[in-house]
Amino acid sequence: MSSILLAAVAAIVFVLSVRDPVNAGEVGIGRAIVPVLSLAVLGAGAYVLQRRHGSLETVVALLIVCCAGFAYALSVDPLLAASQKSDSIVLSLPVVAATVSGVGRRSLASCLVVCGLSNVAMSSASVLGTAIGGREIVVDFTALGSLIAVFLLLIVLWAARRNAVQEAPALDRAAREQQSINEEARLLGHASSLLHDTVLGDLHAIAMLGPGPIPESHLAVIRRDLDLLARSDELLRATGGAAIPGLIESTSESMLTRTLARVGSRGLRVIVSGDVDELDALDATAEEAIVAAIEQCLVNVVVHAGVSLAELAIVASGDEVTATITDAGRGFTVSATPADRLGLRLSVYDRMFGVGGSATVWSTPGAGTSVLLSVPKGLA
Known part of the structure; x- marks a missing residue:
């Protein structure tokens, strides 16, 4: 999911880099190199959050996400229109990608903690980058909504999983009883x-x-x-x-x-x-x-x-x-x-x-x- 979102953002960045006229001697698509590289580093950090569950690895991955997010927000700012604010979709999607990178944890608590930290780290880095660029800072409802949606989905899925685990012994007993009935009939x-x-x-x-x-x-x-x-x-x-x-x-x-x-x-x-x-x-x-x-x-x-x-x-x-x-x-x-x-x-x-x-x-x-x-x- 994170990879798909980041790939979509990279495609938007390429479009923005060639859309507006540029200064003499400047290659339009070259303006997308730094933002795209920042997205690649962000994707690597998200991958580590998904696959590596150690405490040290999680902290390092969060730092990578935060730094890559700041570099992305700072480098993509020149490509945005002057009227766009800090809640631009180009800035919100990387936050969503970072948020969903914590869903693969072994427990519900760790999933919620990592998703929340990823969202806060990436949102803070994005706001700092856009603030340096002089843009208006507003509440990013897309990023906030994604965090709430991920939390609700995780809670529902873990509740369903818990019910399934509790019902497993009963299903196993029913299967053994049916097997016993079949054997008696045979x-x-x-x-x-x-x-x-x-x-x-x-x-x-x-x-x-x-x-x-x-x-x-x-x-x-x-x-x-x-x-x-x-x-x-x-x-x-x-x-x-x-x-x-x-x-x-x-x-x-x-x-x-x-x-x-x-x-x-x-x-x-x-x-x-x-x-x-x-x-x-x-x-x-x-x-x-x-x-x-x-x-x-x-x-x-x-x-x-x-x-x-x-x-x-x-x-x-x-x-x-x-x-x-x-x-x-x-x-x-x-x-x-x-x-x-x-x-x-x-x-x-x-x-x-x-x-x-x-x-x-x-x-x-x-x-x-x-x-x-x-x-x-x-x-x-």
Whole structure:
């Protein structure tokens, strides 16, 4: 701000130096050299006041401002019209520039003190210079108004800053509370998905068995789910959106192979086609999410479709991998699906959304169901 004001004054001084006729042999613009140099020194003093906050540096800078202001007022006097008084704009603007040089201090009191001292020092130097030049001394309302305006602005800004500092702890507490609420919601979603994918699925599989002992294939799935529930606290607090780490074991076999074996133990045959190896190339969280969603879709075929055959197609295109699960079973009306049905919402939609993917379901009663799952190839 000080630099802009001083540059404006320098421009006015140059205009004044060439405006009026001069004596023979005198170069008009040469009359502006001393005032402009004085303004440059004044600007250096203002810069020190803005950037250096030590006591000694402040005193030295104020002396520089005062001396430069006196030299400026004395040297610019010949360029002014005889009718102009000590409150001329050419004399007032440097005072304003000196006044605003103290606004960068660390405390309100120091800002007010430095701004006030700068204004008094520069005003006194300007009045002394113009008095020596024989001009009429009057109250400079521009300089006085600038001081009052700077004082009011500083007080308002520091009051606003103080209020902001006082409100910061409350805002921080609110942010932590919101984070806690979000974490509780995430854990609840994990818990609901974990419950749906283990206990409810196992109970339904047992209910569909005929009389007699439970087959070993079913027992293996139940043992796996019991182990998963025993580690539920660890799994629920793991990161990864709606995916549940540990739901699909990491073995030498691919996740999809293990999934197909589990749904096969329930009597469902799955025809697989496409770029199956693209699943292994996915980010671990994305692969786990899409394979778990595929398993839930195939379990839904077993439970609801009334058929023993489904098709799975894996396709990689661009920056995403898609999986399409199709059956020719009973079908259903998607828009009429109750909101409390957890299979699609928790185990399919939420899993896909949790890794930045998507899930789309098409179904018609009596004409089967198709589900399109997609996940990005790379997660940020």
